[in-house]
Amino acid sequence: MRETTQVPAPGRDRFLDLLRAGSIIAVVVGHWLVTDLFWSDGQVRHRSALGEAPELWPLTWVFQVIPLFFFVGGYANRRSWLGAQERGEGYAAFVDRRMHRLLAPTAVLLVAVLLGNLAQALLDAPGLGAGAEILLQPLWFLGVYVVVTALTPVTLGWHRRWGWRVVSVALAAVGVTELLRMGAGLGWVAYANVLIVWALVHQLGYLYADRALGRRAATLLAVLGGSALMLLTAGPYPARMVGVPGDELVNMNPPTAALTALALTQAGIAVLARAPVDRWLQRPRVWSIVVALNLSIMSIFLWHQPVMALVARVLAPSGVPHPDPPGISWWAVRLVWLIVAGTLLAVIVLLVARFERGAPPRPGPRTRGGSLAASTAVALAGLGLLGVAGTDAGRPFAVHRVLGAVDVAPVVGMVCVGVAILLLHGARHGHRPAIRSLLTGTALFAVVGLAYAWGLGGLTPAPRLLGLVGALALVLLGAAVAALSTEGAAGGPRYPGRVRRRSDV
Helix, strand or coil: CHHHHCCCCCCCCHHHHHHHHHHHHHHHHHHHHHEEEEEECCEEEEEEHHHHCHHHCHHHHHHCCHHHHHHHHHHHHHHHHHHHHHCCCCHHHHHHHHHHHHHHHHHHHHHHHHHHHHHHHHHCCCCCCCHHHHCCCCHHHHHHHHHHHHCHHHHHHHHHHHCHHHHHHHHHHHHHHHHHHHCCCCHHHHHHHHHHHHHHHHHHHHHHHCCCCCHHHHHHHHHHHHHHHHHHHHCCCCCCCCCCCCCCCCCCCCCCHHHHHHHHHHHHHHHHCHHHHHHHHCCHHHHHHHHHHHHCHHHHHHHHHHHHHHHHHHHHHHCCCCCCCCCHHHHHHHHHHHHHHHHHHHHHHHHHCHHHHCCCCCCCCCCHHHHHHHHHHHHHHHHHHHHHHCCCCCCCCCCEEECCCEEECHHHHHHHHHHHHHHHHHHHCCHHHHHHHHHHHHHHHHHHHHHHHCCHHHCCCCHHHHHHHHHHHHHHHHHHHHHHHCCCCCCCCCCCCCCCCCCCC
């Protein structure tokens, strides 16, 4: 691994490596700037600096750069799928490889959260207060990303057939969804944009990889996207791209037309900046820093909010001044928080980054059972990550309503992620192990459902939660039965078209 810090692999795009690392670092700094944790009435409380100082909204146009990660993801996932096809690997092997580096370090974080709650209960120690509420919020992004990644064989097929027309149709779909939300009052329809918008940005990565997104197209994206962003935020949409408590309309969740315009603008500007940035990246020291960041980027992302919560629990009650934003004194104190949080994050990353740096799993055989297990794993991982992102990590067994109508407890979301990892492990070892993993997952959800249904340990038997857990158990059981009915058959979607070159990420 360390040898790559000086010389990139053949065909590797240094510029996109910088975008990947830079987008995550920007999100981390942005979260640390606007997340205002303070001490009041004997506990940590939370407010948004954007809510206290609305004039800080331009920061959200700079630091809300998650679209660039999806843009890079389109490029990387395309290469990985084409490489898997050329090597004769199946869909399960592709999903396993792409999800491994995301789910392995995520599982470490979730286990740490559970152990932290257990230690707090046994020692009767003070909790993190409002810090626990923000602990797992960033995981929503990974929940969407794993689903978009798993759809690569389908969306790449669309790209090969229709190119830019896929982006145009996606933009039209965003417009229709927004009309239904804003004009007809159908707020629930807007959740379709969670998939449409991020898949749209992912398609731009395909276009970049095929050199269909050159300077002329990038200029058009930047100009049209920027113009649309100005018009939309001058009209019905808020200018800030991050929501604050009390907002009636939030640009980020679910994504709005304004957020889509920002994504197009960022992609266009990024491509236009490539030439000078590429020259800068030829410097060995600069490239070494970029690669070092990429080797730990998931750990940095996953642990930045837990670190902020821990720092708040120490600093907030210590008497450190806590001025209101956005004055000079607030910026000065915020700088102290950033330095302390950055130092602690660096220490934690040194300890946990090895879980994402391991060698990718060896590809398993192409079997129908493996493909079914991998597809089910994607659904569980996406649901589990979105679920825990909307819950309070300090109350792992409490039931929360997320995504508008779904009841979930953090521990149920964690079980979803754990079972997803189990399914990928089974798919890696063949047809029969994949079936066993599906049946084991069914049993785990049955146990969780019974625990909540009987109210064991004071658990709340929420009907919607029981319905969700029961449905997941049935889905896993159905996948196992389907796999048994196609004993040993090869499976997985096939790429619709000729593979041009061998490449992987």
